[in-house]
Amino acid sequence: xVKEVKTLKSFSQSAEKFEGSHLLCPGCGHGIIVREVxxxxxxxxxxxNSTGCLEVCSAVYPHTSWDVPWIHIGFENxxxxxxxxxxxxxxxxxxxxxxxxxPKFVAFGGDGxxxxxxxxxxxxxxxxxxxxxxxxxxxxxxxNTGGQxxxxxxxxxxxxxxxxxxxxxxxxxxxKDLPLIMAAxxxxxxxxxxxxxxxxxxxxxxxxxDTEGPCFINALSPCPTEWRxxxxxxxxxxxxxxxxxxxxxxxxxxxxxxxxxxxPRNVLPVRDYLGxxxxxxxxFKKENEHIIEALQKDVDARWEYLQRREEAKV
Amino acid sequence: xxxxxxxxGVEAWDGxxxxxxxxxxxxxxxxxxxxxxxxxxxxQNYGSFKDNGYIDGEFVxxxxxxxxxxxxxxxxxxxxxxxxxxxxxxFALMVEVLYQAAGMRLPIVLNVANRALASPLNIHCxxxxxxLGRDSGWISLCTCNxxxxxxxxxMAFRLAEHMGVRVPVMVHxxxxxxxxxxxxxxxxxxxxxxxxxxxxxxxHPMFDFDKPxxxxxxxxxxxxxxxxxxxxxxxxxxxxxxxxxxxxxxxLTGRQYNILETFDMxxxxxxxxxxxxxxxxxxxxxxxxxEKGIKAGVVTTHxxxxxxxxxxxxxxxxxxxxxxxxxxxxSGAMGALFNExxxxxYQVQGSRHPVLSNYIYGLGGRDLTQxxxxxxxxxxxxxxxxxxxxxxxxxxxxxxxxxxxxF
Numbered sequence: 001x002v003k004e005v006k007t008l009k010s011f012s013q014s015a016e017k018f019e020g021s022h023l024l025c026p027g028c029g030h031g032i033i034v035r036e037v038x039x040x041x042x043x044x045x046x047x048x049n050s051t052g053c054l055e056v057c058s059a060v061y062p063h064t065s066w067d068v069p070w071i072h073i074g075f076e077n078x079x080x081x082x083x084x085x086x087x088x089x090x091x092x093x094x095x096x097x098x099x100x101x102x103p104k105f106v107a108f109g110g111d112g113x114x115x116x117x118x119x120x121x122x123x124x125x126x127x128x129x130x131x132x133x134x135x136x137x138x139x140x141x142x143x144n145t146g147g148q149x150x151x152x153x154x155x156x157x158x159x160x161x162x163x164x165x166x167x168x169x170x171x172x173x174x175x176k177d178l179p180l181i182m183a184a185x186x187x188x189x190x191x192x193x194x195x196x197x198x199x200x201x202x203x204x205x206x207x208x209x210d211t212e213g214p215c216f217i218n219a220l221s222p223c224p225t226e227w228r229x230x231x232x233x234x235x236x237x238x239x240x241x242x243x244x245x246x247x248x249x250x251x252x253x254x255x256x257x258x259x260x261x262x263x264p265r266n267v268l269p270v271r272d273y274l275g276x277x278x279x280x281x282x283x284f285k286k287e288n289e290h291i292i293e294a295l296q297k298d299v300d301a302r303w304e305y306l307q308r309r310e311e312a313k314v
Numbered sequence: 315x316x317x318x319x320x321x322x323g324v325e326a327w328d329g330x331x332x333x334x335x336x337x338x339x340x341x342x343x344x345x346x347x348x349x350x351x352x353x354x355x356x357x358q359n360y361g362s363f364k365d366n367g368y369i370d371g372e373f374v375x376x377x378x379x380x381x382x383x384x385x386x387x388x389x390x391x392x393x394x395x396x397x398x399x400x401x402x403x404x405f406a407l408m409v410e411v412l413y414q415a416a417g418m419r420l421p422i423v424l425n426v427a428n429r430a431l432a433s434p435l436n437i438h439c440x441x442x443x444x445x446l447g448r449d450s451g452w453i454s455l456c457t458c459n460x461x462x463x464x465x466x467x468x469m470a471f472r473l474a475e476h477m478g479v480r481v482p483v484m485v486h487x488x489x490x491x492x493x494x495x496x497x498x499x500x501x502x503x504x505x506x507x508x509x510x511x512x513x514x515x516x517x518h519p520m521f522d523f524d525k526p527x528x529x530x531x532x533x534x535x536x537x538x539x540x541x542x543x544x545x546x547x548x549x550x551x552x553x554x555x556x557x558x559x560x561x562x563x564x565x566l567t568g569r570q571y572n573i574l575e576t577f578d579m580x581x582x583x584x585x586x587x588x589x590x591x592x593x594x595x596x597x598x599x600x601x602x603x604x605e606k607g608i609k610a611g612v613v614t615t616h617x618x619x620x621x622x623x624x625x626x627x628x629x630x631x632x633x634x635x636x637x638x639x640x641x642x643x644x645s646g647a648m649g650a651l652f653n654e655x656x657x658x659x660y661q662v663q664g665s666r667h668p669v670l671s672n673y674i675y676g677l678g679g680r681d682l683t684q685x686x687x688x689x690x691x692x693x694x695x696x697x698x699x700x701x702x703x704x705x706x707x708x709x710x711x712x713x714x715x716x717x718x719x720x721f
Contacts, residue, residue, distance in 0.1 A: 044521075044523040046392070046520050046521075048388065055532070056532055059528045059530075059531035059532060060531065060532050060533075060534070061531040061532060061533035061537050062537065064528040064531060066526065066528050067526055068523075068526050069520035069521070069522075069523065069526045069527055070520075070526070070527075070528045070529065071387075071388060071391050071520065071528075071529040071530055072529065072530035072531070073384055073387050073388070073411060073414045073530055074384070074410060074411065074414060076380070077380065077381065077384035077411070080376065080381045080384035080385050080388065081384055081385070081387055081388030081391070082388055083374070083376075083385055083388065084344060084346060084374070084384065084385030084386060084387065084388030084389035084390075084392070084396075085388040085389060085391065085392040085520060087344045087346070087372040087374045087385065087389055088343060088344050088372070088388070088389040088390075088392035088393065088394045088396075088521075089392065089521070090372050091343040091344055091370075091371045091372040091394060092343060092392075092393070092394055092521070094370055095343070095370060095371075097394070098521060100521075100523070103521070103523070120377060120378065120381075121377075121380075121381055121384070123377070124376055124377035124378070124381055127377070128374065128375070128376070
């Protein structure tokens with residue numbers, strides 16, 4: 001019931017379950033990722049959605065973009081709603097009141113709903129062992145409210161609440177390492193995906209949906225409005241993100257078997273990625289250059305760490 | 315298939331046990347819960363039923379009350395019977411989701427063992443949490459003792475799931491005073507209780523994959539108002555459904571409930587209105603007052619939402635002085651019930667209404683004594699004789715230190 005996408009043509013075919021008439025910005029990564037999740041499933045699927053760009057752009061009453069059962073409650077609890085639906089499935093199945101095919105249970109949330117306000121809720125769902133997949137659409141800011149900093153915003157980014165100014169280089173703190181925190185729950189499957197690596201993305205979505213138990217996927221979702229790049233360049237943004245290793249692609253089985261799934265042939269410097277987004281433009285001033293160096297150092301250290309973990313199988 | 319539980323004709327249950335048995339008998343499909351005093355024994359008992367084979371639904375032990383109600387919403391939207399229980403701070407944490415559950419018209423049943431809200435932290439009974447959820451779009455039922463907790467929890471499922479209602483329902487009981495007080499309760503046999511509640515009939519379930527639904531959409535100014543108006547309409551119309559359920563329940567058990575319960579109101583010149591366990595205490599005081607020649611009566615309601623405006627306006631028509639008891643901090647106003655009942659009387663009787671006074675009592679579990687109630691009836695009697703207030707409108711009863719009174 002989970003489809004394997006083998007060619008770019010089959011990948012590009014529009015999902016009938018997420019209609020084209022959504023209101024997402026041109027050049028936003030969300031639509032590509034969501035469509036790919038729905039493309040990957042043949043059988044029944046139940047979707048939860050935390051408040052955020054995807055939710056407000058896909059279900060404005062009396063319209064809906066969803067041709068699958070979909071629920072939104074609040075900013076923080078899309079994961080828990082899906083855990084409730086999954087529990088209802090178990091109850092009705094046991095009582096003989098549900099006789100159909102076992103649905104796939106998937107929840108989407110942005111980085112605000114995942115790194116910050118909904119963090120506890122996702123952790124609770126993972127700990128309880130529901131058979132569901134949580135997918136974070138990580139655009140590294142509260143885009144739905146106009147680009148404020150989140151726990152996912154990289155150090156140095158200028159956001160509407162951490163604007164670069166005369167005495168500030170933008171956000172002071174590092175990005176929270178959400179996938180590794182989630183993997184530490186010992187869940188069967190954790191992965192990072194990026195829409196430019198579509199085969200890798202499809203394979204990981206398929207793995208998560210076919211895996212029994214809670215799975216977590218962190219999906220890089222470029223944001224033209226707040227990262228400030230031209231809307232035609234979404235895929236280029238993710239190319240640069242994975243090739244400079246600021247967003248490495250990997251998967252973790254059972255919380256400890258880490259596997260790197262993409263190793264760039266030519267690793268690019270982080271400044272190539274930063275240079276094409278206006279949210280980082282101020283870093284190229286002389287007084288802020290040290291932040292680029294610090295980011296590069298972090299990226300190198302994290303890549304080293306991931307490789308060591310892969311070797312050591314821990 | 316869950317085993318049925320042998321019950322005696324009379325059981326010694328506290329309110330939490332009564333509530334847990336009602337949930338078990340209703341064969342709830344999903345209970346998602348987080349413990350908080352004094353509602354904790356509800357979910358503890360439920361867990362014990364589950365682990366001994368008396369329940370075949372899912373029991374989801376979540377990480378907070380907010381998550382409990384969030385899971386309940388997801389489960390109810392999927393299409394099955396859903397319930398949880400809470401108190402106080404946990405209730406406060408749930409409030410956001412209470413609005414969302416009501417807006418989605420999901421017939422969830424929530425047992426609330428009422429307790430004060432911090433700070434100062436306090437685990438004992440008052441009605442602050444009950445009032446916090448008044449406007450969340452839930453139907454709110456009030457009970458006075460463990461028997462009523464049991465009966466009303468069964469009836470709550472019937473009411474919430476009624477096709478003309480489909481609104482979530484809360485069943486309130488007084489923390490400790492009812493939740494932990496053991497009394498004789500006459501339960502129904504499992505199969506009779508379940509038959510009374512009936513099978514759950516899903517409406518727009520997420521598990522109907524041929525007709526996919528979107529729950530919790532955004533609706534801006536063109537539609538939000540209409541949704542809220544329809545919810546209000548459904549709540550307003552639900553009291554007649556509740557009356558039918560009361561009558562059906564009476565045929566089954568001989569226990570006839572009414573939206574307003576009255577004691578000696580036929581000729582009462584003075585009356586106390588109070589929610590929860592205070593109703594029973596006030597009856598004792600009214601009997602004593604009658605011995606002293608005061609024509610005393612007592613009124614309570616089983617229905618806080620929809621608020622029985624007209625009936626309350628009518629019930630005090632002959633009274634000359636009425637005390638409205640509020641077991642929550644007024645925090646800068648008249649007590650919440652005082653305001654609502656005053657509005658009812660003005661609506662029904664115009665300006666020729668009885669003399670009204672507002673007694674704030676019992677905050678954080680402070681005992682309301684029979685002496686306090688005797689004193690209130692004395693004051694009301696003086697009001698009735700004079701035809702006007704003989705004391706401030708709002709008074710705090712049983713407060714240590716200097717007296718507090720206003721207006």
